[in-house]
Amino acid sequence: MNLGLFEENFLKYDKVFKDFGVKYKVFFARKANKCKSFVKAAKSGGFGVDTASLNEIKDCIQMGVKPDDITVTAAVKNRELLQYVVAHQIPIVLDNFDECELLHQVLTEENKTLRVGFRVSGFWHKREKLYSRFGFDVEEIAGFITQNLKGSGKYNRFLYHGLHFHLNGYSTEERIDGLSQCLDLVDTLAIDGFKTSFVDxxxxxxxxxxxxxxEWDTFHQRLKQSVYEDAEEITFQKNLLGITNIDGNLIGEPHVYPYYNELFQEHFVEKILRGEKDGVPLCKHLQQRDIELRIEPGRSMLDQTGITVAKVAFRKKDSQGRLLVGLEMNRTQMFSSSADYLLDPIFLPQYSGDHMPCEVYFVGAYCLEQELLLKRKIQLHQFPEIGDLVCFVNTAGYMMHFYESEAHLFALAQNLIVEKNSVWTAIPDERFSSII
Ligand SMILES: Cc1ncc(COP(=O)(O)O)c(C=O)c1O
Known part of the structure; x- marks a missing residue:
């Protein structure tokens, strides 16, 4: 992992918000990578951390992150987690009625109050309601807050702080609508005396x-063409990565992350800030209401910050003649919700060899027929030898840890932080993050 690039990614967001003159706060969504050193870097870089579990919250507190620089969006918040956030006065984002009930019980027992935000969903977009399993409905939340958070209300230990949403998918238009509808809520709540400090x-x-x-278009074309009987396979056993093949008719698109984007990172945020509500850009609406805009980037904060490296353990042919290269890792260490990881790895042989290019599939250590590290066939510039290295690039966001398991009692991968002082050094994450 390379922390310098992590901070550079933060600075891209920092700049766009400053350029637009909008109050803002960036919370790194730690669920995308479990290395503690990113928490340390967030603390020294002056930005916050979005946490999804009690252990993530505890790490932040133990590493000296201020409670105000932590947000808690964990999908399940049990009593233990709530007791911890109450004890440390960490602002929290509430998702449902049961959470409200439990948090209020804990606050009553402790005779305390806590700043809370509410997750909102069910926004209207192109005359349809966006589906979500998370949050309170956009049509109900204002009434709920006014009724329950007032002096005599059921949840009068909650100190209303702001609104939150996180949308599935990557549409800026949906986010513009979500933010606009949150601003309507801000105005409705203000009439009842509830001041909104942030919208996340x-x-x-x-x-x-x-x-x-x-590259992106060619990949799609080649994948679809590969289905023909006489066409060369480009994925293992002509796997279509989620496209349905009905008698040669291909339906749908591959279920993969949109790897090529012209609107990304700070440009994506800029598009939202320029989005209009009632003919006025959202950045102006935020300024007028003195609202802090919050974002919780995970993947995009980790752009170019990590690689995954594994050694070649064996070469063999499968029963249909494909060349398989076994690596000392398993597929849970190279796996996300995308049907395949679409970046070509870098092959690092120990010696310059015969220069006979070959096409291979990388396989891992789990005892499954489907244990492919990549479903795509990969071209190597020379035949791999045992001990050669294969480097999967840009894997810090979700690829390394999200699904990593210890099946067969294999040890988890070692996480190293690299740093250049006079020379490059690599230090285990645990040790790096504990150096003050
Ligand atoms: C509440 C919340 N915030 C932030 C994120 C981070 O999203 P991403 O890594 O796509 O930026 C997620 C991801 O699932 C999330 O659920």
Whole structure:
């Protein structure tokens, strides 16, 4: 992991907000990578951390992150987690009625209050309601807050602080509508004396993995063409990565992350700030109401900050003649919700060899027929030897840890932080993050 680039990614967001003169706060969504050193870097870089579990929250507190620089959006918040946030006075984002009930019980037991935000969903977009399993409905939340958070209300230990949403997918238009509808809520709540300090628009900010649109288009074309009987396979057993093949008719698109984007990171945020509500840009609406805009980028904050490296353990042919290269890792260490990781790895042989290019599939250590590290066939410039290295690039966001498991009792991968002083050094994450 390379923390310098992490901070550079933050500075891109920092700049766009400053350019637009909008109050803002960036919370790094730690769920995208578990290395503690990113928490340390967030603290020294002056930005916050979005936490999804009690252990993530505890790490922040133990590493000296201020409670105001933590947001808690965990999907499940049990009593233990709530007791911890109450004890440390960490502002929290509430998702549902049961959470409100439990948090209020804890606050009553402790005779305390807590700043809370509410997650909102069910926004209207193009005359349809956006589906979400998370949050309070946009039509109900203002009434709920006014009724329950007043002096004599059921949840009068909650100190109303702001609104939050996180949308599935990567649409700026949906986020513009979500933010506009939150601003309507801000105005409604203000009439009843509830001042909104922030609106948090969550993560899902696109990043770009490829240099050209041609690569992306060619991949789609080649994948679809590969289905023909006489066409060469480009994925293992002509796997269509989620496209449905009905008697040769291909339906849908591959279920993969949109690896090529022209609107990404700070440009994505800029588009939202320029989005209009009632003919006025959203940045102006935020300024007029003195609202802090919050974002919780995970993946896009980790752009170019990490690689995954594994050693070649064996070479063999499968029963259909494909060349398989076994690496000392498993597929949970190279896996996200995308049907395949679409960046070509870098092959690092120990010696310059026979220069006979070959096409291979990388396989891992789990005892499954489907244990492919990449479903795509990869071209190597020479035949791999045992001990050669394979480097999967730009994997810090979700690829390394999100699904990493210890099946077969394999040890988890070692996480190293690299730093250049006079020379490059690599220090284990645990040790790096504990150096003050
Ligand atoms: C509440 C919340 N915030 C932030 C994020 C981070 O999203 P991303 O990594 O796409 O930026 C997620 C991801 O699921 C999330 O659920």
């Amino acid at each position: 628009i969550g993560g899902g900010i696109l990043m770009n993995y490829l240099t050209s649109a041609v």
